[in-house]
Every structure is written in structure tokens, then in C-alpha cells.
Amino acid sequence: MRLSIFTLAIFIFTCISCNTEKKTEENSPVVESTKPLPYLTFQKENLFPGDGSLLRAEDGVELEDGRIVVVDQANGLRIIEKDGSNRPFGDFAAAGFVHLPPEQTASPNGMVLEHDAKHILMSDVADGKIYRVNIDSEKVEMIYDHPYGVNTIYRDKTGALWFSQSTESTNLGEMFRDVNIPVPHGAVFRMTDLKSTPVKIMDSLYFANGITMDKDEKHLYIAETMMDRVHKFEVDTNSGSAKYMGVAANVGSPDNLLIDSEGRLIIASPLYNQVIAVDFENHSQHVLFDGSTNANSKVSNEYTRRSRLGMERLELLTPDLFHPLPGLLTGMFFSNDGQTLYITNLGNDILKYDFQ
Numbered sequence: 001m002r003l004s005i006f007t008l009a010i011f012i013f014t015c016i017s018c019n020t021e022k023k024t025e026e027n028s029p030v031v032e033s034t035k036p037l038p039y040l041t042f043q044k045e046n047l048f049p050g051d052g053s054l055l056r057a058e059d060g061v062e063l064e065d066g067r068i069v070v071v072d073q074a075n076g077l078r079i080i081e082k083d084g085s086n087r088p089f090g091d092f093a094a095a096g097f098v099h100l101p102p103e104q105t106a107s108p109n110g111m112v113l114e115h116d117a118k119h120i121l122m123s124d125v126a127d128g129k130i131y132r133v134n135i136d137s138e139k140v141e142m143i144y145d146h147p148y149g150v151n152t153i154y155r156d157k158t159g160a161l162w163f164s165q166s167t168e169s170t171n172l173g174e175m176f177r178d179v180n181i182p183v184p185h186g187a188v189f190r191m192t193d194l195k196s197t198p199v200k201i202m203d204s205l206y207f208a209n210g211i212t213m214d215k216d217e218k219h220l221y222i223a224e225t226m227m228d229r230v231h232k233f234e235v236d237t238n239s240g241s242a243k244y245m246g247v248a249a250n251v252g253s254p255d256n257l258l259i260d261s262e263g264r265l266i267i268a269s270p271l272y273n274q275v276i277a278v279d280f281e282n283h284s285q286h287v288l289f290d291g292s293t294n295a296n297s298k299v300s301n302e303y304t305r306r307s308r309l310g311m312e313r314l315e316l317l318t319p320d321l322f323h324p325l326p327g328l329l330t331g332m333f334f335s336n337d338g339q340t341l342y343i344t345n346l347g348n349d350i351l352k353y354d355f356q
Helices: 007-027 173-180 292-310
Strands: 060-061 069-074 078-082 086-088 108-111 119-124 129-134 141-145 154-155 162-167 186-191 201-206 209-214 219-225 229-236 242-251 257-259 265-269 273-278 284-290 329-334 342-346 350-354
Touching: 060 329, 069 108, 078 108, 078 119, 119 141, 119 154, 154 209, 162 209, 162 219, 162 273, 186 209, 201 219, 201 229, 201 242, 209 257, 219 242, 219 257, 242 265, 242 273, 257 329, 265 329, 273 329, 284 342, 329 350
Parallel strands: none
Antiparallel strands: 060 069, 069 078, 078 086, 108 119, 119 129, 129 141, 154 162, 162 186, 186 201, 209 219, 219 229, 229 242, 257 265, 265 273, 273 284, 329 342, 342 350
């Protein structure tokens, strides 16, 4: 049988395609797809512990045994058992911690579990003190007293400490003054160890906030809340060098930051009542949690409008901005197995979500 040129071409193309497909199947590595992130919303049953026993639980971590520790305005830290029962954690009074409003108002804010899993660092955004807690003995040591409030901290594997200064404030009143009309007084510092003098890494930020590193500690991320952006640095933790790489993500009012097990940057957005996941590999963003309502979205939009016009906006920071959440959303952290997400805020309960 005589084949036409067209028929012969189709035959050759089909053979090549079959061989190519077979070769690809045999020789290419199997790439497992990343499990899709959930879309979570506020439900009353997700309140944890659910009894209103926390006080300004702005940040938290999970310990190796599954218990969690959150900041507590009156006592420094508070430990929560798996059943929700909780108590003050650490002898902060012995280390000079004082909360006696209105004369002296403490504001425990950022915290991080050190790589040895034996110590917790906590920073006070009101008076600038940084505390270190031994988890087993609950002994507390005040390791550094910054001239201005310290928002968030991160300690890398070499023992160096990185921290953010939101603004040049020495108390909460001054801090909120600079929230009302932002000024570029935010900065980021690095201490070679817990006894060394801080070195400024970045300044002129409009309210420096959350700070974290990726899993390999090759990149540093810094939230600049009033400019709706997260900065990225390439760092060498051994030498302490930090090279500015640009803006890693644009998210409304970024607060606390963390890197999840898949390398995604997770960002808390207080003014929009959301938690955002930034996937650098796939160049995408995903709303992991959305606690917003039509009512508080109106307040958020008005806050944004005033911000763009340089107008005062502090009067908008009322429960109307975040209701029905227990407080203004500030951060989040995962359980050690990555199956539970805790969302922190300035209220009296946090939120707990178990992934299916």
C-alpha cells in the first residue's frame, strides 16, 4: 500500500511522541505535589482555650511536648495545656518585669523558641526589654534593654539575635502616636550573641514589625506595617552580613511572619483580619485565614484611605475593626507536626484550627 506524504508524517510524529512519552515516564523523577492550603474562616468553636483567660496573646510557640506558650500582658508568658487549662509561665517579676497600669504598662509582644528547644525569648514593645526563659526551670533573665520598644525577635543557629524596633517609642502611648501619623523611625538590629552590642541592619522603616528567616537561614524577612510590604535580605549568619534584596511581598499591614514547612512565607494582616501565605516557588498568594466581615471591611477600607492621604487613623482601631474575632489579629504559629494552626491576637482567646 502506498502512503501519502501526509499519512507518513503523521505516522512518524506518532512514533516519536510515543517514544518521548515513554522516556519521560521512565527517566523523570516523580514530583509530589504540595498539598493545597485550606481556606479557614472564623468559627466560635475554634476559640482556644475558649474561656477568655488569656491577656493580649499577641504571639506564641509550641513546645516539644505539645503544650503552647503565649505572651501574657500581666505576667510575661502563659503556658496552655492540651486541654486548655493554663497558668503564668516563668518568674518574670524576679527579672524586673512590671505591669502596673496606668503608671507602667508592660506589653510582651514577640517571642521565639530557640533552636535548642530549651529556651524562649520574649520582647516587650513598650519598654524594649528582651527576656530569656529556661523552659524546664522557668527561670527568667533580662538579657537586653533597648532604648526603644522591641517588637519581634529571631535567634539564628549561630546564636545571633535579630530584632525589630517599630519606632522610637519608650511606652505604648508614644508607639500609638506613631501609628496615628507614621514616622520613619523603625529599624532592625543584630546582636552577635546575647551579650554583644546591637548593630543596625536597616533603618528608616515605617513601623518595623515581624521578623523571621527561611529554613536555611539564608534570607531575612522584615515586615514594614505602615507601608504594606515585607522586605527581604540575603544574609550570612556566620559573618552577620546582610544584603538588601528588595520587597518580597506586598500585603496589607503585615505583622508577624513565619516560614512554614513548605518554605512559604506566612503573614498576619491585622487591618484586614487575614493570614496570607506567599508561595515564592509558584509566584502566588493564598488567603489561609479570613476573619473579615462586611462591617469591619468598611473600617479597614477607611483606614487604608486615610493612610494613603496621610490622615490620622488611630480612632479607627476599635472592636469594629476586628469583631467577631476576640482581638486584633497579630500572628500565627503551627504545631510541630504542621497539622494545627494557631492564630494569635490582642484578645483573651486565640484561634485553633486542626487540618484534616
